[in-house]
Amino acid sequence: MTILVVRDAELLVTCDDDGREIPGGWVAIDSGMVSAVGEPGSEPAADRTISARGCLVTPGLINTHHHMYQNLTRSHAPALSGTLFQWLQTLYPLWARLDEEAAHVSAWIGLAELALGGCTTSTDHLYVHPAGGGDVLAAEIAAAVDLGMRFHPTRGSMSLSQKDGGLPPDSVVQDDDTILAASEDAVARFHDRSHGAMVRIALAPCSPFSVTKGLMSSTAELAERLDVRLHTHLCEDRDEDAFCLEKFGQRPIDYFEEVGWGSSRSWIAHCVQPNAAEIERLGRWGTGAAHCPSSNMILGVGLAPVRELRAAGVPVGIGCDGSASADSASLWLEARMALLQGKLRSGPQSMGARDALSMATREGAACLGRQGEIGELSVGACGDVAVWSLDGVRFAGALSDPVEAWLRCGPVSARDTIVHGRPVVEGGQLVHPAQDEMLVRHRAAAMRLTAL
Numbered sequence: 001m002t003i004l005v006v007r008d009a010e011l012l013v014t015c016d017d018d019g020r021e022i023p024g025g026w027v028a029i030d031s032g033m034v035s036a037v038g039e040p041g042s043e044p045a046a047d048r049t050i051s052a053r054g055c056l057v058t059p060g061l062i063n064t065h066h067h068m069y070q071n072l073t074r075s076h077a078p079a080l081s082g083t084l085f086q087w088l089q090t091l092y093p094l095w096a097r098l099d100e101e102a103a104h105v106s107a108w109i110g111l112a113e114l115a116l117g118g119c120t121t122s123t124d125h126l127y128v129h130p131a132g133g134g135d136v137l138a139a140e141i142a143a144a145v146d147l148g149m150r151f152h153p154t155r156g157s158m159s160l161s162q163k164d165g166g167l168p169p170d171s172v173v174q175d176d177d178t179i180l181a182a183s184e185d186a187v188a189r190f191h192d193r194s195h196g197a198m199v200r201i202a203l204a205p206c207s208p209f210s211v212t213k214g215l216m217s218s219t220a221e222l223a224e225r226l227d228v229r230l231h232t233h234l235c236e237d238r239d240e241d242a243f244c245l246e247k248f249g250q251r252p253i254d255y256f257e258e259v260g261w262g263s264s265r266s267w268i269a270h271c272v273q274p275n276a277a278e279i280e281r282l283g284r285w286g287t288g289a290a291h292c293p294s295s296n297m298i299l300g301v302g303l304a305p306v307r308e309l310r311a312a313g314v315p316v317g318i319g320c321d322g323s324a325s326a327d328s329a330s331l332w333l334e335a336r337m338a339l340l341q342g343k344l345r346s347g348p349q350s351m352g353a354r355d356a357l358s359m360a361t362r363e364g365a366a367c368l369g370r371q372g373e374i375g376e377l378s379v380g381a382c383g384d385v386a387v388w389s390l391d392g393v394r395f396a397g398a399l400s401d402p403v404e405a406w407l408r409c410g411p412v413s414a415r416d417t418i419v420h421g422r423p424v425v426e427g428g429q430l431v432h433p434a435q436d437e438m439l440v441r442h443r444a445a446a447m448r449l450t451a452l
């Protein structure tokens with residue numbers, strides 16, 4: 001049994017049910033799980049101690065939407081100024097070259113980048129499974145295991161190609177039976193239902209314009225039978241509204257309900273375009289939303305109605321998205337973007353740093369169906385912690401509120417990122433020794449994908 005104690009925090013923010021914040025506080029992690037949290041002077045004996053003097057300590061951040069393979073085509077010059085649909089159609093042919101090596105190195109680098117930004121749990125929406133590309137889902141899970149990150153990959157899918165009126169080319173779609181069989185197989189092989197699990201699977205048809213309606217319904221039924229979560233893109237931009245009205249004769253939320261997804265089992269990425277009545281329905285269903293502020297701005301799709309969604313009871317997590325739309329993968333940056341967008345859209349009093357932190361932790365946990373288990377520092381929760389230095393030039397003069405300072409000053413990365421009681425980042429550096437080697441492999445894979 002190993003006990004790790006992170007102590008002497010400038011401020012320990014638990015994000016627990018009571019919103020407890022403890023000046024000088026500490027958190028103890030025993031065998032991967034939080035065993036105690038407390039006031040200064042009551043620290044337990046430890047096998048290892050990490051001083052957080054001068055630091056803000058928060059739960060590790062949770063990334064609720066991402067496409068890690070896209071970091072192989074980051075900032076791709078021919079796709080920099082397109083709308084969502086134009087951007088996708090430029091990149092689909094490159095992504096059709098994805099294989100196991102490319103999936104592995106992109107997930108490894110993607111998760112490393114997230115860890116450096118204080119993230120401890122990430123999902124990944126992997127919806128490209130090219131014929132002959134091998135087992136790309138297993139390849140990315142191996143990367144998470146190697147790094148020690150908590151991982152919620154989804155078995156994504158596309159089944160509606162251009163010949164059937166969809167957006168993607170034939171080369172990146174699969175038929176419904178293949179997708180459903182692979183989904184069931186992924187759950188059987190990788191989904192860990194235990195408390196504190198490091199890997200869980202969700203099922204994730206990509207979007208209304210890239211899958212058949214039948215696949216959406218069948219996937220919802222399969223998720224119900226297997227008791228796993230459902231994820232998709234929804235209400236991202238106006239082209240999607242127009243597509244759904246033209247092809248299905250209904251708006252995206254009506255489509256979503258009709259195919260059996262309107263429930264607390266689902267969380268959706270973006271959620272920029274719902275109207276007031278649709279927001280109310282999402283809240284009633286308990287469907288979660290992954291807010292991706294940078295991606296929404298880069299693709300110009302709009303400002304998500306975050307205040308209204310949260311007021312309606314929708315858990316709103318934060319997602320990096322990308323990494324070819326929002327080309328960086330820092331949850332700190334996305335939390336800050338959420339703060340700024342919230343103020344811009346709904347007024348300066350509508351959102352503070354604590355709201356953004358809650359979204360990046362507790363509400364993200366709710367999106368992933370792990371409320372109380374991750375995203376908070378309370379006894380019995382996972383030992384996932386981010387330690388943020390508040391020292392130096394960037395924080396000079398910020399004396400009144402460490403949480404607001406954390407998100408308004410900066411930019412910052414995590415000093416230490418601890419997952420399941422094990423440091424993945426220490427002193428701002430990845431603990432795993434293979435970073436340089438993985439960057440070389442990543443570059444080779446990226447060159448292969450983007451070759452003319």
Ligand SMILES: [Zn+2]
Pocket residue numbers: 065066067125233269321322
């Ligand atoms: Zn996305």
